[in-house]
Amino acid sequence: MKILKPVFLFLLLVNGFNSFAQQGKVLEEQSLKSKILKRNVNYAVYLPPDYETANRTYPVVYLLHGYTDNHTGWLQFGEVNRYADKAISDGTIPPMIIVMPNADSSWYINSYDGKEKYEDFFIKEFMPYIEKALRIKAEKKYRGIAGLSMGGYGTLIYTLKHPDLFAAGAALSAAVFPDDQLVSTPDDTYEKIFAQLYGRGLKGRDRVNNAWQSNSVLNLVQTKTTDELKSVRYWIDCGDDDFLSKGNCLLHIALTEKNVPHEFRMRDGAHTWTYWRTGITNALQFIGDSFRQK
Amino acid sequence: MSTIKRGLLVCLLLISANVFAQTTGKVIEEQYIKSDILNHNVKYAVYLPADYETSNRTYPVVYLLHGYGDDHTGWLQFGEVNRYADKAIADGTIPPMIIVMPDGGTSFFINAYKDKLNYEDFFFKEFIPSIEKEYRIKGTKQYRGVAGLSMGGFGTLIYSLKHPDMFSAAAALSAAVRNDDDFMAIPDERWKDVYSKVFGPDLKGKERLNATWQANSILGLVQSKTTDDLKNVRYWIDCGDDDALSKGNSLLHIALTEKKVPHEFRIRDGAHNWTYWRTGITDALAFIGDSFRQK
Numbered sequence: 001m002k003i004l005k006p007v008f009l010f011l012l013l014v015n016g017f018n019s020f021a022q023q024g025k026v027l028e029e030q031s032l033k034s035k036i037l038k039r040n041v042n043y044a045v046y047l048p049p050d051y052e053t054a055n056r057t058y059p060v061v062y063l064l065h066g067y068t069d070n071h072t073g074w075l076q077f078g079e080v081n082r083y084a085d086k087a088i089s090d091g092t093i094p095p096m097i098i099v100m101p102n103a104d105s106s107w108y109i110n111s112y113d114g115k116e117k118y119e120d121f122f123i124k125e126f127m128p129y130i131e132k133a134l135r136i137k138a139e140k141k142y143r144g145i146a147g148l149s150m151g152g153y154g155t156l157i158y159t160l161k162h163p164d165l166f167a168a169g170a171a172l173s174a175a176v177f178p179d180d181q182l183v184s185t186p187d188d189t190y191e192k193i194f195a196q197l198y199g200r201g202l203k204g205r206d207r208v209n210n211a212w213q214s215n216s217v218l219n220l221v222q223t224k225t226t227d228e229l230k231s232v233r234y235w236i237d238c239g240d241d242d243f244l245s246k247g248n249c250l251l252h253i254a255l256t257e258k259n260v261p262h263e264f265r266m267r268d269g270a271h272t273w274t275y276w277r278t279g280i281t282n283a284l285q286f287i288g289d290s291f292r293q294k
Numbered sequence: 295m296s297t298i299k300r301g302l303l304v305c306l307l308l309i310s311a312n313v314f315a316q317t318t319g320k321v322i323e324e325q326y327i328k329s330d331i332l333n334h335n336v337k338y339a340v341y342l343p344a345d346y347e348t349s350n351r352t353y354p355v356v357y358l359l360h361g362y363g364d365d366h367t368g369w370l371q372f373g374e375v376n377r378y379a380d381k382a383i384a385d386g387t388i389p390p391m392i393i394v395m396p397d398g399g400t401s402f403f404i405n406a407y408k409d410k411l412n413y414e415d416f417f418f419k420e421f422i423p424s425i426e427k428e429y430r431i432k433g434t435k436q437y438r439g440v441a442g443l444s445m446g447g448f449g450t451l452i453y454s455l456k457h458p459d460m461f462s463a464a465a466a467l468s469a470a471v472r473n474d475d476d477f478m479a480i481p482d483e484r485w486k487d488v489y490s491k492v493f494g495p496d497l498k499g500k501e502r503l504n505a506t507w508q509a510n511s512i513l514g515l516v517q518s519k520t521t522d523d524l525k526n527v528r529y530w531i532d533c534g535d536d537d538a539l540s541k542g543n544s545l546l547h548i549a550l551t552e553k554k555v556p557h558e559f560r561i562r563d564g565a566h567n568w569t570y571w572r573t574g575i576t577d578a579l580a581f582i583g584d585s586f587r588q589k
Contacts, residue, residue: 240559246551249544252561256541264535266547266561 064147359446403449
């Protein structure tokens with residue numbers, strides 16, 4: 001009889017560890033060979049807690065990093081695995097796979113001179129590869145995309161240009177620039193960050209060229225029809241003290257004037273990880289509403 | 295033994311009754327002030343904080359302005375501002391304050407075209423002095439805030455922009471802010487019902503951008519004032535993402551940002567309704583309260 005007590009205690013401890021092990025699995029140093037980019041591209045993956053033990057396919061969110069971050073940013077600074085674990089565990093979001101590719105400083109688009117075709121890589125190589133490598137439900141209904149800053153820009157560009165691919169997009173502090181903001185960017189900043197994307201050595205209004213127009217969030221919203229735009233559900237979130245809040249407000253105004261339903265939030269804060277960590281759960285929840293039908 | 299026990303129980307009950315009796319403020323709903331400027335009585339309501347009667351102190355004041363179609367009772371009946379203030383004062387979210395709610399009719403709180411109804415003059419020359427004599431109010435800029443919803447949000451911004459020497463903080467909820475284009479685009483029927491008595495009857499297109507509008511356009515005033523003028527008041531601007539006025543409020547945020555005027559801007563989930571204002575009033579009063587008690 002005396003043996004039973006310690007045995008019970010032992011079993012309790014073992015089971016206790018199991019019930020706390022509701023964590024997803026993070027794979028941080030994955031890579032694939034890209035023919036389009038002619039190099040390996042690193043990516044990280046978050047797999048939900050029951051991925052190994054269940055025999056099911058999952059919805060996916062492509063989560064894009066900001067300028068100067070890489071495929072580990074959302075994990076190291078964003079702690080997205082922790083937020084996803086908690087949200088899945090308490091039912092705030094349905095189980096989902098989160099994929100975080102490294103985009104360097106490509107801004108997720110095809111550069112004006114064709115030297116860096118990141119958008120082609122992402123749509124034609126990366127997505128098909130990922131959706132075969134992992135048990136993902138490969139259809140629009142179960143595909144979401146999200147990101148911060150440069151990744152928010154990527155989120156909006158991809159959903160606006162490929163509305164057939166994604167059900168929902170969540171852009172946090174997205175780098176949305178009205179034409180005049182690009183025009184008035186100091187020359188050294190333009191050369192360092194944007195020249196390789198839209199055209200080198202351009203000053204003033206010369207920067208508002210075709211490469212820019214076809215990759216300007218506000219211009220894309222302007223030129224598309226309400227029906228095209230309504231094809232994707234949008235979550236747009238930016239801090240009131242963020243230098244990008246102007247562009248995000250103009251985006252909200254543009255979508256409203258086109259009668260495109262969307263969610264717009266402006267919270268207390270600036271262009272910081274605090275803002276993104278406190279925003280990612282609601283963003284994933286918004287996307288999750290597409291996955292499990294609100 | 296049981297007599298002592300009973301006695302103790304009664305004492306306990308009496309004490310707890312007293313503890314619970316100190317937590318609600320006093321609402322006086324049907325006050326009025328005679329106005330020579332407007333040539334009629336103007337009704338107002340007052341919220342006095344819980345310790346007003348029992349303490350001997352003066353208080354900061356918030357002038358809380360209602361929306362189009364409401365009156366001096368709107369913020370109490372629909373906004374339940376007394377309940378939110380009670381709770382916020384009790385848990386320390388806001389310092390004790392007096393809240394005054396005048397009936398603004400359909401005046402948009404400004405002087406109408408051709409001096410037909412000079413509400414703004416009434417408010418500053420008659421109402422504030424009278425109120426601040428009637429109640430134990432501190433009576434200086436530092437301890438004076440203004441807030442409101444919709445038409446009252448418009449009034450809040452107009453007053454703080456035009457009289458920055460009077461208020462330390464302003465909180466505008468779903469304020470009626472429009473740029474020139476949207477003001478011109480108001481449908482004629484709506485213009486007739488709502489705006490004609492304030493800005494002028496039968497005005498179309500550019501005619502609407504008359505002297506009354508120029509003197510009372512929020513975005514125009516921000517444009518024409520200096521950063522130093524504007525920094526004189528702390529601003530809290532809050533509007534729902536599904537509210538049509540979120541456009542004007544966004545443009546206001548952009549304008550203040552470009553002029554480098556620090557301010558708080560919030561866009562939450564919601565539209566032009568009382569749920570939005572009830573869930574927003576505590577934060578708005580807390581923001582103003584930060585001026586009263588020094589953050």
